[in-house]
Amino acid sequence: MKNNVKMARIRSGLTQQQLAEKVGVTRQTISLIEKEKYNPSLKLCLEICYAVHQTLDELFWVEKEDVSDEKS
Amino acid sequence: MKNNVKMARIRSGLTQQQLAEKVGVTRQTISLIEKEKYNPSLKLCLEICYAVHQTLDELFWVEKEDVSDEKS
DNA sequence: ACATATTGCAATATATATTTTACATTGAGA
DNA sequence: TCTCAATGTAAAATATATATTGCAATATGT
Numbered sequence: 232m233k234n235n236v237k238m239a240r241i242r243s244g245l246t247q248q249q250l251a252e253k254v255g256v257t258r259q260t261i262s263l264i265e266k267e268k269y270n271p272s273l274k275l276c277l278e279i280c281y282a283v284h285q286t287l288d289e290l291f292w293v294e295k296e297d298v299s300d301e302k303s
Numbered sequence: 304m305k306n307n308v309k310m311a312r313i314r315s316g317l318t319q320q321q322l323a324e325k326v327g328v329t330r331q332t333i334s335l336i337e338k339e340k341y342n343p344s345l346k347l348c349l350e351i352c353y354a355v356h357q358t359l360d361e362l363f364w365v366e367k368e369d370v371s372d373e374k375s
Numbered sequence: 376a377c378a379t380a381t382t383g384c385a386a387t388a389t390a391t392a393t394t395t396t397a398c399a400t401t402g403a404g405a
Numbered sequence: 406t407c408t409c410a411a412t413g414t415a416a417a418a419t420a421t422a423t424a425t426t427g428c429a430a431t432a433t434g435t
Contacts, residue, residue, distance in 0.1 A: 232345050246411060260393055262413065269392065272422080273304050273363055274342045281367040287359035291345055295353040318381065329424055334383065341422065344392080 233293045237265040239283040254278035305365045309337040311355040326350035 240250050240261075247265070251258040256275060263269040264279075271279075276291055283290070312322050312333075319337070323330045328347060335341040336351075343351075348363055355362070 234345075248411080257394055258412085259395085259414085263393090266413080270344045270346045272342045272344055272392070273306075273348055275392090276345055276348075277363075277365065277367075287364055291349075292359055293349065295349075320381080330382085331384085331425085332423055335423090338383080344422070347422090 232264075232267055232270045232291075234264065234267065234291050236261070236279060236283075236290060239279075239285055239290055240265075243283045245282070250279070250282055253282040304336075304339055304342045304363075306336065306339065306363050308333070308351060308355075308362060311351075311357055311362055312337070315355045317354070322351070322354055325354040 240247070243250075245253070247258045247261045251261045254261075254275065255278065260269070260271075260275075264271050264275075276287060280286055280290055312319070315322075317325070319330045319333045323333045326333075326347065327350065332341070332343075332347070336343050336347075348359060352358055352362055
C-alpha cells in the first residue's frame with residue numbers, strides 16, 4: 232500500500248518510535264507501513280494523519296490504475 | 304468507523320451487492336462498513352472511492368476529536 | 376396481498392493486520 | 406573506534422477484518 236507516511240513523519244520531526252506511541256501502535260507497525268508491506272486499517276490511517284497534521288488524501292491517496300472495462 | 308459510504312453508494316445508483324462486486328468483497332462487508340461496525344482496510348477504502356468516484360477525504364475523513372494534551 | 380429486490384444480521388471459518396520479543400544493521404557523534 | 410539512537414526484519418501469538426452460508430426483515434411494484 233503506497234503512502235507518504237515516511238516523508239510526513241520526518242517533516243514532523245518524529246521517529247518511528249515517537250509516531251508509534253502517538254498513534255498507539257508498535258514501532259514495527261509503523262516500519263512496515265512505511266515500507267509499504269502492510270495494508271493498514273482506516274482507523275490507524277486517521278490517527279497517523281492526526282499525528283502529522285495531514286489528511287487521508289495527502290498521505291494515502293493513490294490514483295486508480297487505468298482499467299479498460301469501465302461502465303458508462 | 305464513521306463514513307459516508309452509504310450516501311455515496313446510493314448517489315451512484317448502486318446496491319450493496321453491486322458495490323461489493325465492483326470492489327471485490329462480499330455484500331456483508333459493505334453492509335458492516337455502512338453500519339459503521341467495521342474498521343476497513345485502506346485498500347478497501349480506496350476501492351470504494353474508485354467505485355463511486357470520490358476521494359478518501361470525502362468518504363472517510365473525520366475530524367480529530369478534541370484532546371487537551373497537545374504538544375506545542 | 377403477493378412476489379421480488381434489497382438489506383440486516385448471526386455463526387463459523389479463513390486471512391491478515393498488529394503485537395511481542397529479539398536481534399542485526401546503519402549512521403551520527405564523542 | 407566505541408556507543409547509542411534509529412531502523413529493518415524475523416517468528417510466533419493474538420486480534421480482527423473479511424468470507425461463506427443462510428435466514429429474517431423491510432421495502433417496492435404489480
